[in-house]
Amino acid sequence: MKTAELCRKHGISDGTFYSWKAKYDGMTVSEAAVADVGRREPAAEEAAGGVDAGRVRAEGSVEKRLTRSVDHYAAVEKLMADHGLSEPRACRLTGVNRSAWQYEPLRGKDDAVRERMREIANGAVGSAVGS
Structure with a gap:
């Protein structure tokens, strides 16, 4: 399989492939795992x-x-x-x-105050708005 096909299949660029090849070529899976600790x-x-x-x-x-x-x-x-x-x-x-x-x-402690503020903001209390 050509490099371009392999890269396309796995969704990586040619540069990434060659970087990985330079870094991991000749390593076993366990050696590569040790090299990647923290990644x-x-x-x-x-x-x-x-x-x-x-x-x-x-x-x-x-x-x-x-x-x-x-x-x-x-x-x-x-x-x-x-x-x-x-x-x-x-x-x-x-x-x-x-x-x-x-x-x-922390909801629930000031529900009454919030409801009153909504009433005032929505104009439900005519005397409070604009006075």
Whole structure:
């Protein structure tokens, strides 16, 4: 199989192929694993919108970059559920601050005040608006 076909099949560039060949040529799988300790998992990067997010692949599909917090949080949940990653690792891969991920709003204590403010803002209380 030609190099170009192999690269197209796996969605990598020729440059990446030759970089990997120079780095890993002649290594066994266990030696390559030791060389990659601390690197991100490719599946995790893909799920998190990692290094090649937004790049057009050989098949023509486009992966979108995560831009909203909701998307980042969904990616954290997906990494934890599908790939079995820990919360700190999933947050690190997606760039989510762990304290923001763990935050739970304190609702319920001021519901009466919020409802009253909505009434005033919507003009339900005629004397309060414009006085």
